[in-house]
Amino acid sequence: MTSGEFVHNPQVLKGLVGLLVLATLRDGESYGYEITSKLREGGLTGLSEGTVYPVLSRLEKDKFLSTRLVPSTSGPARKYYALTASGNAELRKSWAHWQQLVDVVNTFAAPEAEGARLQ
């Protein structure tokens, strides 16, 4: 599996999209299409919008995001999402969990760890 395939793997992304969406909204409110575009530009080139929209809906339901409808000149009204205080706390918590996971993966799966085990 190449690194490109890895970041497109839905199973890998499933648990991370929430964290990434929250992180995207740290700098200010945004709407679904724009959030997906930012994540694509950030490297998740194969990320489908269909993966992001249900996550936005779940985060809104969990009160991590607030929403407002803004009329658009180019079509239907856009739904803007913004981080709430609990969304900010969730972002920090998810980031800490991610760091712990990275540490565990590095301990077990890094090539140098394999070398150490073989010695």
Next chain:
Amino acid sequence: MKLSSRIRQSLWLEWVNQSLYFRVPWRRRRQIIQELRANLSESNQEVGADEAMKRLGSAKAIVDGYLEMDKERVDLSVALLATLLIPTLLTVVGGFITIIVSETRDVLAPEAPLDHTYLGLYEVSISGSAVSMSWSSSAVPVLMLIAFLIGGRFWRLIPRIRRRFSK
């Protein structure tokens, strides 16, 4: 945008809409479709209709994503099916019982008509060779549907209440 792309996108949205029907609250379903339409419109302008559809991904995946949030919610279509199937099965069983009773009656008291109400829900009457079955009242199926929905609501709430107390 080409007519074929417009039709394709409308069908895609309708497929998602129909797949969420009865399975997510109607207000949220409407919001989901509105939001998808708005994002699709944005995407159409930026990258074109074909690429916009490609970027949306599979309709089934997006439906599954939305349904994951409501997996504890009772499916109204299941309640409707239960309202139709359970009484139908009961009626069939009741019909057989009534026929057996009728056969016995024919031996003991021939020609007497036989009417029986099962569980207060439906009636079976046998007169001569004619067997008819009907709801005891037209309100029964409506009341059963309401009972299934209320039952479904509690079924959904109880695990949540348990989780709240176990925290």
